[in-house]
Amino acid sequence: GENSRIQWKELGQKIHMTGQAVGNRIRRLEDLGIIEQYTIAINRIKLGQVVTAFVTLFVTTANHQEFMNFFQGEEGVSEVHRISGEGCYLLKTHFASNEDLDNFLGRLLKYGNYRVNLSIGKLK
Numbered sequence: 836g837e838n839s840r841i842q843w844k845e846l847g848q849k850i851h852m853t854g855q856a857v858g859n860r861i862r863r864l865e866d867l868g869i870i871e872q873y874t875i876a877i878n879r880i881k882l883g884q885v886v887t888a889f890v891t892l893f894v895t896t897a898n899h900q901e902f903m904n905f906f907q908g909e910e911g912v913s914e915v916h917r918i919s920g921e922g923c924y925l926l927k928t929h930f931a932s933n934e935d936l937d938n939f940l941g942r943l944l945k946y947g948n949y950r951v952n953l954s955i956g957k958l959k
Contacts, residue, residue, distance in 0.1 A: 886930040887954035890940070891922035894947040902946045911939055922950070 843861070844854030852860075864870045896902055906912050906926075914927040930936040936951075943949055 886933055886936050887957075888928045888930070888936055889952045889954065890926040890928055890943070891918075891950045891952075892924040892926060892943065892947050893949065894923040896946045905942075905946065909939065909942075911935065923947070 842854070843857040846852075847854045847857040850857075861870065894902065906915050911928050911930050912926055913929055914925075916925045917923065918925045928936065928939065930939065940949060940951070
């Protein structure tokens with residue numbers, strides 16, 4: 836990713852605009868909902884979260900609200916996507932160890948069956 840903290844003046848110099856013009860354009864994009872948020876990139880390895888796993892969940896529970904609440908307390912789950920095709924949900928998870936992943940999967944069994952794919956390395 837590029838530096839989202841760049842000053843408007845510096846950005847303007849790169850694209851031959853004034854800093855004020857850049858600021859006005861950015862505010863317009865925010866007002867239109869094109870720019871929705873500014874985020875940070877977290878180095879999970881430096882946080883000790885060296886195991887990244889993608890979990891496809893095949894839900895068997897009828898209580899979807901309890902299922903959705905489950906993820907609020909699970910810090911190892913960074914993303915939950917409802918998917919088409921094989922499975923109901925795709926989870927992106929990060930854990931410090933395979934044991935922590937295994938403990939999470941044990942808690943997840945309450946809601947359905949799963950398939951796990953471990954990340955070997957992030958390319959992009």
